Structure formats: structure tokens, C-alpha cells
Amino acid sequence: MSAHGRPLIELRGITKIYGGVQALTDVGLVIEAGTVHALVGENGAGKSTLVKILTGVVQADEGDVRIDGRLVHIGDPQTAHRLGIIAMYQEPTVFPDLTVSENVFAGRHPRTALRTVDWRTMRRETQRILAEFDVDLGPDTPVRGLGVADRQLLEIAKALSSSARLLIMDEPTAALSPHEVDNLFATVGRLRERGVAIVFISHRLEEAEAIADVVTVLRDGRHVATSSTAELPQAEIVRLMVGRSLDALFPKEEAEIGDVVFEAKALGRRGVFSDVSFELRRGEIVGLAGFVGSGRTEVARAIFGIDSLDAGELLIDGRPFRPRSPRAALRRGLAYLPEDRLQQGLVQPMSVSKNVSMAVLQRLTPGGVLRPRRERRLAQGFVDQLKIKASSVAQVVKSLSGGNQQKVVLAKWLAAEPRILILDEPTHGVDVGTKADVHRTISHLATQGLTILLISSELPEVLGMSDRVLVMREGRLVAELSRAEATQERVVRVAAGVEAA
Amino acid sequence: MIRRSQTMTAESIAVAAFRLREIGIVIALVGAIIFFSVRATNFLTVDNWQDIATNVALVGVVAVGETMVVLTRNIDLSVGSIVGLSAYVAANTLVDHPDTPIVLIALLAMGVGLACGLFNGLLVAVGRVPAIIATLATLAIYRGLAFEATGGGGDNISAFQLPDNFLDLAARKPLGIPMLAWIALVVAVAGAAVLRWAPWGRDFYAIGSNPDASRLAGIRVGRRVVAAFAICGALAGLGGFMYAARFASVDAVSGRGLELDVVTAVVIGGVNVFGGSGTVLGAVLGALLVATIQDGFTLLKISEFWKIFFNGAAIVAAVTIDALLKERLQSMLRRRRRAEVLATKEQVAEA
Amino acid sequence: MRQLAWRVFARWEALLVVLILIVGYWSTTKSPVFLTRVNLLDLMTPYIYIGLLAFGLTFVVVAGEIDISICSTMAVSAVVFAEIWQQGTNVWVAALLGLAVAALLGLVNGLLIGVLDLPSLAVTLGTLAAYRGLAYVILGGESRSNFPSDFTDIGGGYRLLGGDLPNALLVLFGFALVLGLLLHVTRFGRYLFAIGSNREAAQFSGIPVRRTRVTIFALSGLMAGFAGIVYLGYFGSVQADAAAGSELIDVVTAVVLGGVDIFGGSGSILGVLLALVLVTELRNGMQLDGVSGATQDLVIGVLLLAAILVGNGVRAARGRQAPWRPVLLSRKGVVQVNGVPAAAKSDSDQGG
Secondary structure, eight states: OOOTTSEEEEEEEEEEEETTEEEEEEEEEEEETTOEEEEEOOTTSSHHHHHHHHTTSSOOSEEEEEETTEEEOOOSHHHHHHTTEEEEOSSOOOOTTSBHHHHHTTTOOOBOTTSSBOHHHHHHHHHHHHHHTTBOOOTTOBGGGOOHHHHHHHHHHHHHHTTOSEEEEESTTTTOOHHHHHHHHHHHHHHHHTTOEEEEEOSOHHHHHHHOSEEEEEETTEEEEEEEGGGOOHHHHHHHHHOOOOOSOOOOOOOOOOSEEEEEEEEEETTTEEEEEEEEETTOEEEEEOOTTSSHHHHHHHHTTSSOOSEEEEEETTEEEOOOSHHHHHHTTEEEEOSOIIIIIOOTTSBHHHHHTGGGHHHHOGGGBOOHHHHHHHHHHHHHHHTOOOSOTTSBGGGSOHHHHHHHHHHHHHHTOOSEEEEESTTTTOOHHHHHHHHHHHHHHHHTTOEEEEEOSOHHHHHHHOSEEEEEETTEEEEEEETTTOOHHHHHHHHHTSSOO | OBOOOOOOHHHHHHHHHHHHHHHHHHHHHHHHHHHHHHHOTTTTSHHHHHHHHHHHHHHHHHHHHHHHHHHTTOOOOOHHHHHHHHHHHHHHHHHHOTTSOHHHHHHHHHHHHHHHHHHHHHHHHTSOOOHHHHHHHHHHHHHHHHHHHTTTTTOOBOGGGSOHHHHHHHHOOGGGSOHHHHHHHHHHHHHHHHHHHOHHHHHHHHHHHOHHHHHHTTOOHHHHHHHHHHHHHHHHHHHHHHHHHHHSOBOTTTTTTHHHHHHHHHHHTTOOTTSSOOOHHHHHHHHHHHHHHHHHHHHTTOOHHHHHHHHHHHHHHHHHHHHIIIIIHHHHHHHHHHHHHHHHHHHHHHO | OHHHHHHHHHHHHHHHHHHHHHHHHHHHHHOGGGGSHHHHHHTTGGGHHHHHHHHHHHHHHHTTOOOTTHHHHHHHHHHHHHHHHHTTOOHHHHHHHHHHHHHHHHHHHHIIIIISOOOHHHHHHHHHHHHHHHHHHHHTTOEEEOOOHHHHHHHHOBOHHHHTSBHHHHHHHHHHHHHHHHHHHBHHHHHHHHHHHOHHHHHHTTOOHHHHHHHHHHHHHHHHHHHHHHHHHHHSEEETTTTOSTHHHHHHHHHHHTTOOTTSSOOOHHHHHHHHHHHHHHHHHHHHTTOOHHHHHHHHHHHHHHHHHHHHHHHHHTTOOOOOOTTSSOOOOOOOBTTBOTTTTTOOOSOO
16 A cells, blocks of 8 residues: 555654764654655764664664654664664675575565475565566576675565565665666665655765655754755755854864875776875875765775775885785885774774784884883873873773774874874764864874875865865765865765766 | 666676586596496495495484584584484383384484484574584583493493394395485485475575574574574484494494584585585485495505595585685675676766 | 783683682592692693693684694694604604694694685684594504603603602693793784784784784694694504594683683683693592593583583673674674674674
8 A cells, every 4th residue: 555645754853872972963854655765964974873773773862763653662673674674785685595585585485385485486476576676587596696786676675575664775876887776766666656665875966866755964963954855956955964164173283295205096996996096295184085985995995905906006205015915004104094993993802002002013022022011101102192081001992982992093003103194084983072182183293294194074074184185986086176175065066976076 | 677787697607606516526426436336346236335325324314414503504513422322322222122113212312312402502592602612512421421321331232132123124125225225315305305395494594694684584593593403413313223223233432423424424515614505415415425435445445544534635625615615706706796887887977 | 900900810710720629629538649749740641732732722712713623633743753753763853843744734724714714613624634534544543652761751751859740741831831921921922812802903903914823823733743742752652543532622621711712812821721720630530539531521521511601601791792703614704784883783603
């Protein structure tokens, strides 16, 4: 029964705080059945937190969720699933060893009268569902051989057959060819006809415009606007996404900009980014902006030797550099503060001092023997310099707040005395006070001759700190803006492809 | 009609490579048979093949159970001890009560095995003890129980103590095929049927393929895992019963080392150690291949010690191949795919 | 904070000491012979080789892996030694070659696991069988003995304290000291803890993860070689089925009971040493009580399960789920699905 127009899910007053940072504040959302609802906003605007709350991965601190008018508590992913809320991410969740029909009906096999698996019905039903979407997939095709696009269609088929009521698609088109995107949209259209509500998260505004009925814009964890797509042109959306005053929060000191210390020429990694070229000068802070999936982190990882480069060359101080491993990169004076501080930046069960010394153990251990006192002294130095709030350097980092954890990671890399420091979302999920501390530190480092590549999704940060801003989109470097040219809107427009650079 | 994306080429090679696994075993089997029949004089005799069949039967029955456990991404190393324990219980009961119907004895043995398997399953699913550690421990525990049952190793049961009808079981050869092989065949068919037709059997595959997605899909992962171990135990119990029938003598060390033969059969047979894929057919073929080669070695008077080495080397090779196939191929395909996508986008952009 | 950390660290070892005393008391009730100097000093001698194997395994487990092929490696090493010596080579040269073989076998594991990134459980399950087979191929069903007493004195001789102190005990403590320093005081040891706690972060920090992982397996192989020397000294002879019995479970129990986290990232040589004492004491006591070997194994098996269950229980009480990690059949690393934190996804590498 098509229930177009009736509110299916209502969120009211949703607030969520993560370790001192307000991820969502008093967010309200109404999602109607049979509509495609686009959810847009910069990285860190709160979209993924909202999704996590809807899918039961986290719980809101305040506010409530109603389905069909009834209050529900989504305590865990299984509950969300049972309520008909299904999320699809860039990497579809499938059973790679099973066939298409088995994936669709996992755990819910149709039964024969004898209570055995009714393969024929399963195949037929799968065929029917796929046919409804005009998808040319055989029910017995092994999923292992399928590409991302097909797996997505598979997930949709699965969601549909298990009577999903709300399908959340998080950046579904990132890995698809234009042709596959068309397929997907046609499928989404059919879902809509069936009365399923779809939340479509994408930074590709032209797509959101094409497919969605309603658009909601989030900014800095707050709900900014909701309106029908017809009434909200892309340019206006961009304005709403970034519309904030740029306070002079960031005391950027003037640094003397020297010679070129780092050159990247036509860097490429198959399937991820290509033809990325840029230079960095001594004392410069260069911002690297772009949406999730644009390839910024991937470029950094390749430069730092974590992933391999398929093409291009790197020069440090004019001498070629082959990033074979993080170790090799460190030796040439590179440092990389990773995006995910918990999984990639810290060894959680270890103390502050052990974490701080981790990248420089070679230097601190003459003859291979550990010198705990030296480590502690080193760590203490940074605790003082960066104002890290810990009871002592022996405190386990797991128990520190997010902001302080981030400072520990920063300390670790500063301890390596790098000449070129790549920071990937250095103030992500960090409180305002720490943000300011970090910015002050970065700015100061630049004046001391350090070169900084700042990857960030927080526009005020990028614009406030950078001497130049590079913008990436879909794996290519599409723009280089000077400090004067770079405005929030301009950057987002270029990153979203709304405007040619 | 929306045509699906062109994912044929490289991906379908991967798929074919996977299916080839079982075909590969058959080819190896045929090759081995040809090789041995040329080199060894008695290889192709009925007698020899009845021998092979009986050997395979024992390992095969247990391998069916082990397959189910491995499918869920676990392993059971205690099967050898379960065989020993249940063999003794079965034989001992027969000695004390020689008129007991044989079927009941078989059920008794399976009951003992079931209990052992249940304990294993609970340790893994509820106790969250890694399967390798859990079954390494229960390997010792069940063996110890068997030892205690034999009164401290003293009580060895031998042929003359066992009733004739029981001993006949191993000797009978309906239609020229040893009785034990028939039992194994029935078990194999039943096992294959369960894995194919029982919804909970299909769940094993799902759990091994993606435990998180299984939970999300509402599959009771804990229960299924316990069930897999329980079945494995029960079939090991049946194996114990068959062991007693075949060897007609049971002591405290019966079945020791069997787990290695079983794991070899399963691994060679294409049951992926990562879980999620494999068939009973494969496991049985694996057992057959191993038994054939071992038999051939014996006939060729090749030191039996090469057999042991061969088992181990086969496991290492199979594991390596499985791991490489499963992970490397997938990421390689994915990268190639993304490159294609990106290239298409560039073309569109330039157009 | 330091005191608290120390209290936490020392707690498990303290518990072991308490258990050792309790079992000791029980043993005394079983037989007055227990508390004699001769018996106490000689208590551990039959198990020293197990201790060396356990030390080697400790390094592997701390780094987040597992190696169940160690007993087989020891067998090959001892068998190779015996055969080479049999051919007339100087016993010390033969011993050195035995050690080299052991390290080489460990290296094979290391390459498969560290370089090809295969799961350590599956690989060492295979090499457990393959190496055992190798031992049989080399020695067949025979046995070798009559080694020079200079050599066997290492594992079986009694030199000091008027002939009461077994040399092997000195060997054990010597290794405990050296390996303890290696694990806790060197940069290499720090690498292991980091890799075992968070392999990705370790890699990002410039730690040579691959090289280290290969090395630990070579090290555990080498320790298996040393264990073989002690074994030969104590038993005076070797067959291809050396250590094919309950030794593996004793070694694993010593490691797990010693407080080494089976999932990697923590543990101490001291703990393993104490656990070894406990296991040895327990077996000795059971021996005095006339308990059969198989039943002893049963008890050790129960002890192993108890150790893990208690560990899991403590973890659950602290609110952390037992993480399913590389000890088990698959190694998936960190699973990141866009937007869904890995923690919430309950990284299950093991079905169940």
C-alpha cells in the first residue's frame, strides 16, 4: 500500500555528545514513506551520527524516535533490522561465498511443507524481485564474482524482500560508473513506488537533486533546513551547508614561506586517484579539501608508504623519494597523523609515554634497549607543550578524552621531528578548546619552518589555517585556490562539482 | 531491461577457479589411481578397494561432522579423543551386555559423542574460548576420560570379548561393499542433505561467510555453532562405534591422531578454513584421495612415514591456496573494477 | 598511577604464586617426599624443555599470533641432530646444525605468515603435521641414543649444590632472564606488544611489522631447537614421535595460565615461568598421588579452559567483549564500513 505522504519515521530533539563534542544538537527529522529524502552536509555535519542512531549502532543522549507514531527504542542493530531500518554503505554487506538468492534470503529461507529449504521458491522469488527492478542478475550467481554495483542491487533486493521500510543509502554512488548510477536510480524509483522510505546521503548535489523529493541540510550537528528539492537549487544548498560566520578562532601566525621542499608529480593509484600533482614549500600550510571518497586520505597514505603508488613520482628537497613504507617515509622527514586516531593512531592499552615514543623508538633506544626514563621525559615535554590533560605520562591513553588522545597522537609525530607533516582530520571529534590548541600549535610549527599538509573537512579550519587550498574530487585534484580566493562556498562548490574550478 | 554491469571477465575466472576445487580433487584422484594401478600390482583388486573403502569410511564419517564445524569458521581437534572414548564405551557395554541390539550400541556411542560435542560448542559459543584452544583442551580431557573409563589403561577390549554379530558388522560386504562403507555413505548423504536442505544447515555457510551479517540477518549464531559442534561430536561417536567394529580391539589410545587425518581430508576436500564454503562431497573426496594415496604408498612399500609428511604438506598447500584465492583475488578484482569505473568517469568528463 | 599499574600487573603473578603455594601444600599432604630439597630442585627437570617451548610461544602470542607447530619443530631439530651426530660429526657442530634447522623451520612459518599474510593458526596446523612427518621421514621408527655425556649434561646433568641442582634448571632460568629482558626491556619487545595490541597503528608508527612478525616465528623455532637439546639431555634418546603427546597442551597452558593474553598485546615471561612451575608442580603432585598420565592431561586441559574462561570473565566484567582476533582461523584486520565503527561491528573473526 503506497503510503506516500504519511510520516514513517520522526526524529525529535536528537542530541548526541561524543567525548565532549556535540555531534548532534536538537535535530529533528521527518521521513515520509514512499519518498526519497536526501541528507546533505559537510563531513562532520552529523549525517553519519544520525545514521548510527537510526541503525541502533549508538543511542542518542536526548530526543526520541517514532515509527508510525509509536515511540521506539533502537538499542542495537538487530532491533533496527527488525523494525525495517536497513542501511547500505559503500561496501555492501554480503555473504561472499553464497549465491545471490541465498544472500537475499539468508536466515529467512522459504520452507517447503517438509520444513526444508524451498530452493525453487527461493529462486523464483529472487528472480521476481530482481525482475521488478529490471536487474539482469541470476539467482544462482555466486556473489563473489559480483562487483560493487551489483552487490548494492543485491542489498536492495534483500532489503526489499525482508520488508524494509526505511532504506538508508550512505554515499552509494561513490564507486559506480554513470551507467550504474542510472541503474541504481531507477531501482530507487521503484522502491519509492513500493512505499519504502529512502534516505539518500551524498555529497554529489547534482545526484541528490536528480533523485530526491526532499532535501535536509545539516550543519555542525544542527538541522538547518528541509525543503522539497524543487525549491532548493544546488547553489542555495551549498550556502546552507556552509553558512556560518568565520570567527577569527584561528590565530594563524604569519610564517616565512621558503623554497619548495616537497613535490608530487602525477601521482596515481589505480581505482583511487590519478594525476595528482602539487608542491609544498617550507613554512607553508596547505589545505587539502574535498568530500569523503575524493581520495585525499588515499593520497596521503600513498605518500606515507602505507599504500602503494602505481604512477607518479615524489621529490623531497629535489631528490626523488620512493615511499616504500612508513619507516622509509619517516626517515626522509615525513610524518602522517592518520584519520582514525583510535584504530590507526594509538595503541590504546599503552600509556601516554609509550605512545608518544612509538615512532622514534629507534632514536630512544641505543643498543636496542628501552630507556623508560627518556621516554617519559620526552612525553612529559609534549604534555607540557601541548597541554595534554592526563594524570601522568603513565596513564593509559584509552582513558583519555578524544581531544587529549588526539594531542598524544600529534605529540607522537612531533617527536619524530618531521620536516613535512601531513595531518588528516586533526581536530575531528575534538572539543573547541583542544581545537584551538592544535591550531595554535600547527601555526607555530609553520613559523618554525615545518611544512604542513592539512587534510580537513572542516572548512573554517581549512580556510583559517591554509596559505593555499587544494581541492580534490573523485580522485583528481581539481583546483588550487589561494588564500584570497578560497571561500567556504567556493570550496564546496568545486568539491561538489557544482562549479568548474 | 536494465542490463547488469559487465562484471563477467575477471570475476567469473575467480568463480570458476573456486568450483574447480572439487573437480581438481577428482582429477587428482583419477591421476593417483592411474599412477598406482600402473606401479603397484595389487592396486586394482577388489580386496584392495574394499580395504580402502573401509578406511575411508571411518575417516569419512568423522570428516562429515568436521566439515560442519569448519564451515562455521571453527575447528574441532578433539574428534580423535571422542572416537576413542565412544569406542570404548560402546565396546565395553557390549562386553557387559552382549545381547544389546547393535543399533542401540551405535546410538550409545553417538550419545557419548554428542555430549562431548555439546561441551565443545558451549565452550566456543558461550565461553568465547577460541575453538583451537577449546578443542585442544578437550582433546586431552576426553582422552583422559577414556583412560579413566578403561580403569586406568588396564582394560583393553579385544576381539574375543565382543559378540559375533558385532564383529560381523565389519566383515559383511553387501553387494561387495563393506558394511562400514555403507554406513559412511548413508552418513555422507544425510550430511550433504542437511547442508543443502535444512535451513539451519545453510546457516552454517552464512555464519562462516560473514558472522556479523549473519547476526544482523537474525541468525542465531550461537545456537548454530553449538549445533555444528554437537553434530561433529555425534558423528565422531559413530566413528568410534565403527572403529570398535573394525579393529575389534579398543584401548585407551584408540583413535589418537585421527583428527589429523580428518582435518587433512576436509582441508584437501576444499572446505575453506575461513569458513563459508565447502561441501560434504568435497570432504569425502578428500578422505578418499588421502586414503587412496596412503594405500598406494603402502602397496609400493613406500615408507609410511612419507604419508604423515604428505598429510601435513597437503594441509599447508591447501591452506595457502585457499587463503590466496579468497583474499587476494577479491581485492585485486575490486581494484581493477574501481579503475574501470574511474576510467569511465574520466571519459564521460572529457566528453 | 604507577602504583596502580604495578598492582594490576603484579596481580596475576601474585595469584600464580598463591596457587603454587596451595598446590605445594596439597602435594605435601600426598607425600612427605615433596618438601625435600632434592625433590624440589628436581621438580621441574622433566619439564624444562616445555618451558623453553613456552617461552618461544610467548613471543608469538604477545604479537597476536599462534604457533602450534613448535613441538614438531623440536622433534625435527632433535632428530636431525641425532642423525648428523650419528654420521660422525662432532656433537657440538651437530647441535648447532640442529638449532639452525629449527630456526629455519620457524622461518618457513614466518614467511608464510608474515610475508604472505596467511593466518597463523591454519599455517602452523599444517606445519605441525608436515614437520612431524619430516621427523618420521628422517628417523623412521628408530630411536637414537648414547650421546656424549658432555652434551647430555646440559639437559640431564647435575653439577652444583653437591649434585642436587639440575643443570637444566640453570638453563631455564638463564633463558628466562635473557628472554625476559628481550621481551620487556628491548625495542624489539616493545614492537611485539604494539603489534599484538594494534597492528595497524604499529605499522603507521613506522614499526617494521613484517620483519618483526617473520622474526618471532624464527625465534620460536629456535627456542624449539634449544628445547630439543634439553630434551635430548634429559631423556638421553630421541624418536620421531618426541613431544607428540601432551606437551603441546602443557606449553599452551603454561602460556595462557601465565597471563599472556591469547589475543595478543600483553603478557610476561615471569608469568609464564610461574605458570610453568605451577603446571609442573601439579603434575608432580599428581604423579605422587599415582594419577595416570592421561588423567593428568585431563586436569591440565581443564586448567587451560579455566584460565581462558576466567580471563574472558574478567574482560566481560570490565565491559569489554572478547575480541576475536588473529589467534583464530582468519585474520581480517580492522573492518571499517563507512560510518560504522569497527567496535560496534563486533569484529567477529570466529563464527560464534
